Amino acid sequence: MQLPPVRTNAILVKRYKRFLADVQLPNQEPMTVHCPNSGSMLGCSTPGSPVIISRSDNPGRKYPWTLEMVQSKGVWIGVNTSMTNKLVHEALLNGTIDNFGSITKISPEKKVSEKSRLDFLLESARGLTYLEVKNCSLAHNQLAIFPDAVTARGTKHLVELMHLANQGSAAAVLFCIQRGDVDSFAPATEIDPVYAQTLQQVAKEGVQVLAYLAEVTPEAVTVTRQVPVHLDHA
Structure with missing residues (x-):
């Protein structure tokens, strides 16, 4: 299954309130994204981890970007x-x-x-x-x-x-x-x-x-x- 076409790399700053995460974009700009995962994300929510985020085409979303995957020890992990x-x-x-x-x-x-x-x-x-x-x-x-x-x-x-x-x-x-x-x-x-x-x-x-x-x-x-x-x- 292909990820949404509009996506980018970022760095995880923190995951919090279960469904939110703060990331840092390649231009150093901070952004809050939707985290579609109600679990603890144990082992794949370490601050500083590389992540992939995608942009939704739904104009009504409060947080247009979604956390799709996190990289841990060189391995991509799907968290959506x-x-x-x-x-x-x-x-x-x-x-x-x-x-x-x-x-x-x-x-x-x-x-x-x-x-x-x-x-x-x-x-x-x-x-x-x-x-x-x-x-x-x-x-x-x-x-x-x-x-x-x-x-x-x-x-x-x-x-x-x-x-x-x-x-x-x-x-x-x-x-x-x-x-x-x-x-x-x-x-x-x-x-x-x-x-x-x-x-x-x-x-x-x-x-x-x-x-x-x-x-x-x-x-x-x-x-x-x-x-x-x-x-x-x-």
Whole structure:
């Protein structure tokens, strides 16, 4: 998926209030940009890091520029979580993500309870599959890990998937890893042990756990391949 055409390099000054970041442009001018990431951005929000920002063509936005990616130790990391579902949707359509058979229909934001929605309902020759997608930006020693902060909402989604699996529906969670320096995935046990334990539990109950790597460059982000999942990683 191509980034918006109007973009530039900058230097991260600080990220704050969850959805804002201050950057310094190449001409040394400061600017506040929108940061579309509600996570902690642990490991990819260090002041002084190179970043890529893009300009929206929406004239009504208070902050026209968006933080797209951050460079850490020479590696570009996608931090725009509003792009994650679009990346996965694209990869489902072009067959890069091929775990569900030939897909005939993709329905986004599928309501599964009074207070909860899952990201996709997939229709294929194999039947229906409920799919929840998570963006993964944190890594340690070539291992991608999620979450980067305690996530009660994420745990709730896992439980919803487990309930669907127990009722006979196909259900899956997919971790989209927006960085290229890893070769496998595991839950971040030390950060959120409840999430990690729940992920192990739902996998035993029939929820498919998948992880896919995305290639991140200053021009585009593209899902490329599946990587192994280690649910018992300590």
